[in-house]
Amino acid sequence: MSSLIHHRYRLIKSLGSGSHNRTFLGEDTRSPSPRRCLIKQFELNHAKQVKPELYPTMRQVLLREAASLKTLSEGNDQIPLVYDYFEDEDQFWLVEEWIEGESLADRLHQQKFSESEVRRLLSSLLSVLEYAHNHNYLHRNILPHTIVLRHADQQPVLVSFNTLLKDILDFQVSPDDLEPRAIAIGFKPSEQRVGRFRPERDLYSLGMTAIASLTGKLPHELESDLSTGEIHWRSHSHISDHLARVLDRAIQHNWRDRYSSAKAMLNDLQSQPEPNAAIEEEAPTLIIQVSKLSRATTSLPSSTLLSSTTPSSIQSATTQPPKSRLLYGLIALGMVSAVAIVSFLLNQFTQSLSEQSTPFNESTQP
Known part of the structure; x- marks a missing residue:
């Protein structure tokens, strides 16, 4: 398979064959950088023998259909491109894009x-x-x-x-x-x-x-x-x-x-x-963000991933609304008051204990 077809295409290996056609993995040696391609070979000699009177018509059909298929392939990237087509003696060749x-x-x-x-x-x-x-x-x-x-x-x-x-x-x-x-x-x-x-x-x-x-x-x-x-x-x-x-x-x-x-x-x-x-529509932001981050941060613990996917929770932790400030102020005032009350009660208890212990000490002195 070392010789070139049409002075351009090198056949690398055979991929399969039918009764009158073969398919090869090939290479375009004239492209700016060598590119692989799918090369299909159609044997026309059999047609000449079976229906020689129809062969000229079939040849025209092949050329017309190859041109049409080339045009079709250029309009949709999910159809392999047709690069080239040509005749060579009793063979017709079609060169297509190789899909990796x-x-x-x-x-x-x-x-x-x-x-x-x-x-x-x-x-x-x-x-x-x-x-x-x-x-x-x-x-x-x-x-x-x-x-x-x-x-x-x-x-x-x-x-x-x-x-x-x-x-x-x-x-x-x-x-x-x-x-x-x-x-x-x-x-x-x-x-x-x-x-x-x-x-x-x-x-x-x-x-x-x-x-x-x-x-x-x-x-x-x-x-x-x-x-x-x-x-x-x-x-x-x-x-x-x-x-x-x-x-x-x-x-x-x-x-x-x-x-x-x-x-x-x-x-x-x-x-x-x-x-x-329907499930995704109930909480689209959360689902989409988890999907995006899970690919990039799969090593993060679940708590980190959750905080990363809920910006609103981060905002609520850093910028508290007025009601939250008032609540925290009342709690702080209550704690200060509690400390004051406890201090007062302890002081009273200490004084009472001192008064009770003085007679006892005095009576035991020599």
């Missing part, structure tokens, strides 16, 4: 997600899908393997946009993508398996991905009703009824019963606060 991060699939091998984490994941990715759908793009293959949690900010990045392969798939000369079909099929709605592509299919796949994140189970590990297509997943996760209802609607067997758009699903998701949001 961890796939959602790898993260789920370690632990399941909480409801709050899934809500954030959904909100973020629904915004990406709204943007893509508004530009007439479908992802077609959303699943934990195609979501990368970027190291820099932990934002989910939607990788492996397969729109470029749309017309190649129509010609039946290329696979869906590099992921095993046994895993990918469970995240796809039934209408997608017969070639019907609508925005609702992306929402179905995202809903199934959210359920996998909550339950730790892949779609084929969940029970379903064969007569209705309903998937029984709720017993494997304890979440709010609101989020469960949102996910149930997203994964309806009939696409007409799902959300009609990413925006509609996002609006429904955000129509009610998270279960713990």
